Amino acid sequence: MVIKMETYPENVLLIRGTEINYLFICPTKLWYFSKGITMEQESEYVDLGKFLHERSYFGEEKEVQIGSIKIDFIKRGNTIEVHEVKKGKSMEKAHEMQALYYLYYLKVLGIRAKAILNYPKLRETKEIILDGHEEEVEEAINEAERIKSLSAPPSPVKSRKCKKCAYYDLCWV
Numbered sequence: 432m433v434i435k436m437e438t439y440p441e442n443v444l445l446i447r448g449t450e451i452n453y454l455f456i457c458p459t460k461l462w463y464f465s466k467g468i469t470m471e472q473e474s475e476y477v478d479l480g481k482f483l484h485e486r487s488y489f490g491e492e493k494e495v496q497i498g499s500i501k502i503d504f505i506k507r508g509n510t511i512e513v514h515e516v517k518k519g520k521s522m523e524k525a526h527e528m529q530a531l532y533y534l535y536y537l538k539v540l541g542i543r544a545k546a547i548l549n550y551p552k553l554r555e556t557k558e559i560i561l562d563g564h565e566e567e568v569e570e571a572i573n574e575a576e577r578i579k580s581l582s583a584p585p586s587p588v589k590s591r592k593c594k595k596c597a598y599y600d601l602c603w604v
Contacts, residue, residue: 444536446575448500451532454575455525460598461575462584470597500536503549511544513537518552522592527559528571534561535568 453461463470495502506512513533517526530546537544538561546559561568578585587593587602596602 444539444572445499446532446572448502448529448532448536450575450579451571452522452525452529454571454578455528456522456592457587457590457596457598458578458585459587459602460596461578462581463598463601465579468601470601497537497540500533502533511537511542513544513546514549515546516549516551518550520550520553520555523548527557528568530559531561531564531568532571534559535565 450461450465453464495505502513503516504514506514513530515526515530515533520526526548530548534544534546548557548559550556589603593599593603
Protein backbone atom coordinates (compact mmCIF):
# COMPACT_ATOMS: atom_id res chain seq x y z
CA MET A 432 0.00 0.00 0.00
CA VAL A 433 1.30 3.45 -0.92
CA ILE A 434 -0.38 6.64 0.27
CA LYS A 435 0.04 9.60 -2.09
CA MET A 436 2.08 12.53 -0.77
CA GLU A 437 -0.57 15.02 -1.95
CA THR A 438 -2.80 13.83 0.90
CA TYR A 439 -0.26 14.81 3.57
CA PRO A 440 -0.23 18.02 5.55
CA GLU A 441 2.52 20.51 4.72
CA ASN A 442 4.50 19.81 7.91
CA VAL A 443 5.09 16.13 7.09
CA LEU A 444 8.49 14.81 8.08
CA LEU A 445 10.81 13.78 5.28
CA ILE A 446 13.38 11.76 7.19
CA ARG A 447 13.31 7.97 6.71
CA GLY A 448 12.99 5.43 9.51
CA THR A 449 16.18 3.75 8.33
CA GLU A 450 18.01 7.03 8.93
CA ILE A 451 16.84 7.16 12.54
CA ASN A 452 17.88 3.52 12.92
CA TYR A 453 21.34 4.23 11.48
CA LEU A 454 21.77 7.27 13.74
CA PHE A 455 21.74 4.92 16.73
CA ILE A 456 23.92 2.30 15.04
CA CYS A 457 26.56 4.57 13.52
CA PRO A 458 26.41 8.24 12.47
CA THR A 459 28.98 7.54 9.73
CA LYS A 460 26.68 4.88 8.24
CA LEU A 461 23.79 7.37 8.40
CA TRP A 462 25.81 9.98 6.50
CA TYR A 463 26.83 7.55 3.72
CA PHE A 464 23.28 6.20 3.41
CA SER A 465 21.79 9.71 3.26
CA LYS A 466 24.14 10.54 0.36
CA GLY A 467 22.90 7.55 -1.64
CA ILE A 468 25.92 5.37 -0.89
CA THR A 469 24.25 2.06 -0.17
CA MET A 470 26.38 -0.97 0.52
CA GLU A 471 23.61 -3.23 1.83
CA GLN A 472 23.11 -5.01 -1.49
CA GLU A 473 26.50 -6.67 -0.88
CA SER A 474 25.80 -7.78 2.70
CA GLU A 475 24.93 -11.35 3.64
CA TYR A 476 23.55 -10.04 6.95
CA VAL A 477 21.10 -7.78 5.11
CA ASP A 478 20.13 -10.70 2.85
CA LEU A 479 19.44 -12.81 5.95
CA GLY A 480 17.24 -10.04 7.39
CA LYS A 481 15.30 -9.74 4.11
CA PHE A 482 14.83 -13.51 3.96
CA LEU A 483 13.53 -13.55 7.53
CA HIS A 484 11.17 -10.66 6.78
CA GLU A 485 9.81 -12.33 3.62
CA ARG A 486 9.31 -15.71 5.31
CA SER A 487 7.61 -14.39 8.45
CA TYR A 488 4.10 -13.16 9.13
CA PHE A 489 2.22 -14.61 6.16
CA GLY A 490 -1.07 -12.98 5.36
CA GLU A 491 0.04 -9.53 6.47
CA GLU A 492 0.20 -6.59 4.10
CA LYS A 493 3.94 -5.92 3.99
CA GLU A 494 6.11 -2.94 3.06
CA VAL A 495 3.49 -0.29 3.78
CA GLN A 496 4.78 3.00 2.35
CA ILE A 497 3.48 6.19 3.96
CA GLY A 498 5.36 9.20 2.62
CA SER A 499 9.03 8.79 3.51
CA ILE A 500 8.56 5.82 5.85
CA LYS A 501 8.19 2.16 4.95
CA ILE A 502 6.67 -0.01 7.65
CA ASP A 503 7.25 -3.78 7.57
CA PHE A 504 3.56 -4.46 8.16
CA ILE A 505 0.50 -2.98 9.84
CA LYS A 506 -2.33 -4.68 11.73
CA ARG A 507 -5.61 -2.88 12.02
CA GLY A 508 -8.00 -3.51 14.89
CA ASN A 509 -9.11 -1.50 17.90
CA THR A 510 -5.61 -0.02 17.79
CA ILE A 511 -3.38 0.34 14.73
CA GLU A 512 -0.21 -1.70 15.21
CA VAL A 513 2.94 -0.80 13.32
CA HIS A 514 5.18 -3.86 13.11
CA GLU A 515 8.91 -3.96 12.49
CA VAL A 516 10.62 -7.31 11.91
CA LYS A 517 14.18 -7.57 13.20
CA LYS A 518 16.55 -10.53 13.25
CA GLY A 519 18.13 -9.93 16.65
CA LYS A 520 18.28 -7.59 19.62
CA SER A 521 21.90 -6.43 19.35
CA MET A 522 20.71 -3.09 17.93
CA GLU A 523 17.62 -2.86 20.15
CA LYS A 524 17.96 0.88 20.91
CA ALA A 525 18.10 1.61 17.15
CA HIS A 526 15.03 -0.60 16.60
CA GLU A 527 13.12 1.15 19.38
CA MET A 528 13.97 4.61 18.07
CA GLN A 529 12.95 3.65 14.54
CA ALA A 530 9.59 2.40 15.88
CA LEU A 531 9.16 5.54 18.00
CA TYR A 532 9.90 7.66 14.94
CA TYR A 533 7.19 5.84 12.97
CA LEU A 534 4.72 6.49 15.79
CA TYR A 535 5.76 10.15 15.92
CA TYR A 536 5.42 10.46 12.13
CA LEU A 537 1.96 8.92 12.23
CA LYS A 538 0.96 11.21 15.11
CA VAL A 539 1.90 14.23 12.96
CA LEU A 540 -0.58 12.85 10.42
CA GLY A 541 -3.25 12.50 13.10
CA ILE A 542 -2.96 8.71 13.40
CA ARG A 543 -2.61 7.14 16.86
CA ALA A 544 -0.84 3.79 16.87
CA LYS A 545 1.46 1.54 18.83
CA ALA A 546 4.48 -0.31 17.52
CA ILE A 547 5.50 -3.91 17.89
CA LEU A 548 9.09 -5.03 17.38
CA ASN A 549 9.03 -8.62 16.14
CA TYR A 550 12.04 -10.88 16.66
CA PRO A 551 10.88 -14.08 14.90
CA LYS A 552 14.17 -15.97 15.38
CA LEU A 553 13.92 -15.31 19.12
CA ARG A 554 10.13 -15.77 19.14
CA GLU A 555 9.79 -12.50 21.02
CA THR A 556 7.94 -9.24 20.58
CA LYS A 557 8.25 -5.89 22.29
CA GLU A 558 5.53 -3.25 22.43
CA ILE A 559 6.53 0.38 21.94
CA ILE A 560 4.35 3.42 22.69
CA LEU A 561 5.16 7.03 21.92
CA ASP A 562 3.81 8.64 25.10
CA GLY A 563 6.65 10.34 26.95
CA HIS A 564 9.20 9.87 24.13
CA GLU A 565 8.29 12.75 21.81
CA GLU A 566 11.21 14.95 22.91
CA GLU A 567 13.68 12.08 22.46
CA VAL A 568 12.37 11.51 18.92
CA GLU A 569 12.60 15.22 18.10
CA GLU A 570 16.21 15.28 19.34
CA ALA A 571 16.99 12.25 17.15
CA ILE A 572 15.40 13.92 14.13
CA ASN A 573 17.46 17.07 14.69
CA GLU A 574 20.67 15.07 15.12
CA ALA A 575 20.00 12.99 12.01
CA GLU A 576 19.34 16.15 10.00
CA ARG A 577 22.56 17.69 11.35
CA ILE A 578 24.63 14.66 10.35
CA LYS A 579 23.01 14.49 6.92
CA SER A 580 23.90 18.17 6.33
CA LEU A 581 27.63 17.66 7.00
CA SER A 582 29.93 18.10 4.00
CA ALA A 583 31.96 15.02 4.98
CA PRO A 584 31.10 11.92 7.00
CA PRO A 585 31.70 11.96 10.73
CA SER A 586 34.76 9.95 11.71
CA PRO A 587 33.84 6.31 12.33
CA VAL A 588 34.18 4.88 15.81
CA LYS A 589 35.33 1.27 15.75
CA SER A 590 33.12 -1.16 17.67
CA ARG A 591 32.02 -4.79 17.58
CA LYS A 592 29.20 -3.80 15.22
CA CYS A 593 31.69 -2.79 12.53
CA LYS A 594 32.65 -6.36 11.62
CA LYS A 595 29.14 -7.15 10.35
CA CYS A 596 28.47 -3.74 8.80
CA ALA A 597 28.02 -3.44 5.03
CA TYR A 598 30.05 -0.20 5.18
CA TYR A 599 33.07 -1.80 6.89
CA ASP A 600 35.41 -1.49 3.89
CA LEU A 601 34.40 2.10 3.28
CA CYS A 602 35.30 3.07 6.85
CA TRP A 603 38.23 0.82 7.67
CA VAL A 604 40.02 -0.39 4.52
